[in-house]
Amino acid sequence: GVILSAAHAPGDVAAFFGAIVPLLIVDSAVFTALFRLTPTVRVHFGSALQGGIVGGTLWAISKFIFGWWVLTASSYDRVYGPLAAGVIVMLWLWVSAMIFLYGASVAVVLQSEPG
Numbered sequence: 053g054v055i056l057s058a059a060h061a062p063g064d065v066a067a068f069f070g071a072i073v074p075l076l077i078v079d080s081a082v083f084t085a086l087f088r089l090t091p092t093v094r095v096h097f098g099s100a101l102q103g104g105i106v107g108g109t110l111w112a113i114s115k116f117i118f119g120w121w122v123l124t125a126s127s128y129d130r131v132y133g134p135l136a137a138g139v140i141v142m143l144w145l146w147v148s149a150m151i152f153l154y155g156a157s158v159a160v161v162l163q164s165e166p167g
Contacts, residue, residue, distance in 0.1 A: 053102055072112060080108030085154070087159045099163040109157020 084104025086093050128136040 072116070075112045075115070078108075079112045080105045081098045083111070083155050086152075087156055095159060097164055099159045102162050103155045103157075104157025107151055108140035110151045110154065111148065114151060118144060118147065126144055 081104070084101050086102035087103045087107070088097060122140060130138060132139050
């Protein structure tokens with residue numbers, strides 16, 4: 053999409069950041085809402101926000117890297133054949149879950165810090 057084409061255009065850094073900054077904001081807002089609203093305990097907004105920024109940023113970056121990897125790595129198709137799409141989706145779900153848990157860990161650690 054826009055991010056990959058902007059990243060390949062040499063010297064077009066403004067287009068790249070113009071495409072990724074809205075993604076960072078939306079992803080961070082979604083992660084913040086999830087970290088604030090889904091736990092059964094009360095989470096302070098500041099802790100949820102910081103965890104959301106970490107999780108959203110990592111997720112936005114990983115979407116770019118994972119998209120680039122899927123476009124350039126064709127060995128999965130040769131090894132797994134028609135099952136390659138399933139393997140790639142499962143790998144993306146695992147990466148997303150690890151990022152979500154890391155962001156949640158940041159929120160928990162910040163929540164439990166004294167002061």
